[in-house]
Amino acid sequence: MTPLLDVKDIRKSFGALQAIGGVSFTLNRGEILGIAGPNGSGKSTLFNILTKIPFPPDSGEVSLDGKPLKSLGPRQIVDAGLLRIFQTEMDFESLTVLENILVSMPDKPGSGTPSSKQKKADELLELFGLTAHSDRLAGEINVYDRKRLMVATAFAHNPLVLLLDEPAAGLSKPEIEEMVELIRQLNRLGVSIILIEHIIPLLVAVSDRLIVLNFGEVLAEGLPREIVRNPKVVEAYIGNQSDG
Amino acid sequence: MNVTAFNRILTVAFFAVLFILPLVNSDSYIRHISIIAIMYAVLVSSWNVTLGYGGVFNFGHMAFFAIGAYATGVMTKTFDVSPWWGMPIGVVAAVIASVIVCLPVLRLKGIYVILVTFAFTQLCLQIVLNQRDLTGGNFGLVSIPPLEIGAFSFRDFQNAGYYYLALLLLVVTLLAMLWFRRSHFGRSVIAFRDNETYAISRGLPLAKVRLMTFMFSAVFPGAVGSVYAQYVRSASPDMFGFSFLTLALSMLLLGGVGTIWGPIAGAFVFTIISELLTPLGPGRYLVTATLIVLVLRFFPGGLAGIPEFAGQLLKGRSGAAGDPAMLKDEK
Numbered sequence: 158m159t160p161l162l163d164v165k166d167i168r169k170s171f172g173a174l175q176a177i178g179g180v181s182f183t184l185n186r187g188e189i190l191g192i193a194g195p196n197g198s199g200k201s202t203l204f205n206i207l208t209k210i211p212f213p214p215d216s217g218e219v220s221l222d223g224k225p226l227k228s229l230g231p232r233q234i235v236d237a238g239l240l241r242i243f244q245t246e247m248d249f250e251s252l253t254v255l256e257n258i259l260v261s262m263p264d265k266p267g268s269g270t271p272s273s274k275q276k277k278a279d280e281l282l283e284l285f286g287l288t289a290h291s292d293r294l295a296g297e298i299n300v301y302d303r304k305r306l307m308v309a310t311a312f313a314h315n316p317l318v319l320l321l322d323e324p325a326a327g328l329s330k331p332e333i334e335e336m337v338e339l340i341r342q343l344n345r346l347g348v349s350i351i352l353i354e355h356i357i358p359l360l361v362a363v364s365d366r367l368i369v370l371n372f373g374e375v376l377a378e379g380l381p382r383e384i385v386r387n388p389k390v391v392e393a394y395i396g397n398q399s400d401g
Numbered sequence: 402m403n404v405t406a407f408n409r410i411l412t413v414a415f416f417a418v419l420f421i422l423p424l425v426n427s428d429s430y431i432r433h434i435s436i437i438a439i440m441y442a443v444l445v446s447s448w449n450v451t452l453g454y455g456g457v458f459n460f461g462h463m464a465f466f467a468i469g470a471y472a473t474g475v476m477t478k479t480f481d482v483s484p485w486w487g488m489p490i491g492v493v494a495a496v497i498a499s500v501i502v503c504l505p506v507l508r509l510k511g512i513y514v515i516l517v518t519f520a521f522t523q524l525c526l527q528i529v530l531n532q533r534d535l536t537g538g539n540f541g542l543v544s545i546p547p548l549e550i551g552a553f554s555f556r557d558f559q560n561a562g563y564y565y566l567a568l569l570l571l572v573v574t575l576l577a578m579l580w581f582r583r584s585h586f587g588r589s590v591i592a593f594r595d596n597e598t599y600a601i602s603r604g605l606p607l608a609k610v611r612l613m614t615f616m617f618s619a620v621f622p623g624a625v626g627s628v629y630a631q632y633v634r635s636a637s638p639d640m641f642g643f644s645f646l647t648l649a650l651s652m653l654l655l656g657g658v659g660t661i662w663g664p665i666a667g668a669f670v671f672t673i674i675s676e677l678l679t680p681l682g683p684g685r686y687l688v689t690a691t692l693i694v695l696v697l698r699f700f701p702g703g704l705a706g707i708p709e710f711a712g713q714l715l716k717g718r719s720g721a722a723g724d725p726a727m728l729k730d731e732k
Contacts, residue, residue, distance in 0.1 A: 210602050231602070232601060232606055235601075240602070243599070243602075249595040250595050252588060260585065264585050264589075311603070313603075
């Protein structure tokens with residue numbers, strides 16, 4: 158079976174510093190792939206170069222649904238169906254929550270009438286539990302709601318693959334549990350997901366497979382419960398903690 | 402009564418007063434100041450699209466006004482085109498100019514946009530000064546044909562025709578701004594101002610949105626520049642000048658950027674205060690500048706922030722008076 162996302166030997170360096178050094182992996186249709194790794198291991202850089210926001214890889218091949226992304230710009234990659242959320246909350250602060258979703262929907266001929274878009278936006282508000290905040294400015298809602306809004310705006314663009322960069326960072330335990338359920342729900346709706354997360358129990362709970370990065374390279378790959386017992390992974394984490 | 406209903410009543414009352422004004426007052430001085438204030442309101446409201454909603458420091462906006470005026474003057478005076486083609490000519494010329502100035506700044510930010518757009522204005526000024534046969538050079542272009550319908554000239558009855566034409570332009574501008582603020586296009590413009598990286602990550606096209614923003618905002622100075630040239634029957638190099646630019650910028654900042662009513666309020670208040678202070682001579686600039694500083698010190702959102710501030714006070718939330726967050730843009 159052809160993978161939905163096929164990443165082959167991508168590399169990125171900043172001067173002498175190698176941020177990503179020859180990373181390859183695949184994401185199958187309907188799969189949740191977890192990515193773990195100590196701080197500075199290149200997880201967020203990987204998302205940056207996959208989406209080319211803000212920079213592309215130095216080399217390597219990425220294809221989405223069989224279509225190479227090399228010649229595409231950041232916006233074309235988004236239109237192709239590869240969308241991300243960022244580690245820190247981002248929004249269009251002077252637009253309302255509803256407008257944040259509306260502006261993130263595709264705006265091409267045949268992408269729907271204003272009323273159909275409004276209807277879809279209302280459904281998304283409901284799905285993401287944001288209906289009560291619909292008319293509030295995005296800059297005025299709390300961190301958890303802003304994180305949900307960020308996922309909702311990505312989902313509004315009809316993604317094939319969602320790249321979630323630490324969606325649970327800074328959340329309380331009940332909020333993390335809700336976020337886990339939301340990720341599963343999005344996956345059930347047919348979206349394949351790559352999830353970066355520091356909270357290992359969350360990763361293990363939702364991921365079908367797990368990749369661990371260290372110093373910009375794949376340290377281990379496999380089933381989550383096996384990966385967390387992998388001695389190399391344990392050493393990378395413990396070594397990192399004792400360094401810190 | 403909810404806020405929307407109140408706003409509608411206020412809007413209708415505002416335009417009703419402007420509509421009735423020439424019928425109850427025929428003083429030529431008041432008529433002239435009213436026409437100028439209305440034209441400034443159109444000019445500043447449209448500048449608000451790029452500078453306020455877009456956050457793009459487009460200092461070429463006044464050049465679009467001057468280009469609209471000169472294009473109308475040259476075509477109707479030198480080439481004998483009907484004055485009724487003046488406004489379409491002004492609009493087309495301003496929009497073409499906006500495309501020319503926008504292309505180099507499609508992906509630039511901040512000070513670099515100011516630099517390029519201001520340089521464009523100066524370039525236009527040099528062209529006007531050098532093409533003396535066509536533009537009148539330093540002396541400006543004079544005796545531009547006025548608008549007429551049969552025997553009725555728009556200058557009759559103390560320029561009543563120009564007054565209502567300018568008022569019609571303001572109504573159209575306001576409706577266009579209300580449409581803009583509620584449209585996908587308008588939301589995209591604001592999205593890029595709020596967070597460019599995030600906007601790109603949601604599939605919004607930066608270059609296309611910026612180009613459309615410039616073109617859309619240039620329609621109105623092109624139109625009002627044309628009407629202004631036909632009203633005063635001249636176009637002068639001063640229209641490209643820095644003092645004219647700073648005057649309009651003061652109106653925008655005083656009224657409140659990124660709001661519908663702020664620029665209109667700023668244009669009217671500034672024009673009226675400037676006229677009231679005329680007896681002070683050059684001292685009026687000092688007073689005006691002080692007033693702007695005081696308004697912006699206490700209402701960072703400009704005049705548009707005052708109603709919200711007053712509303713909060715009436716609700717007894719005096720504790721929030723110093724909170725700049727409450728003075729945020731109106732939708």
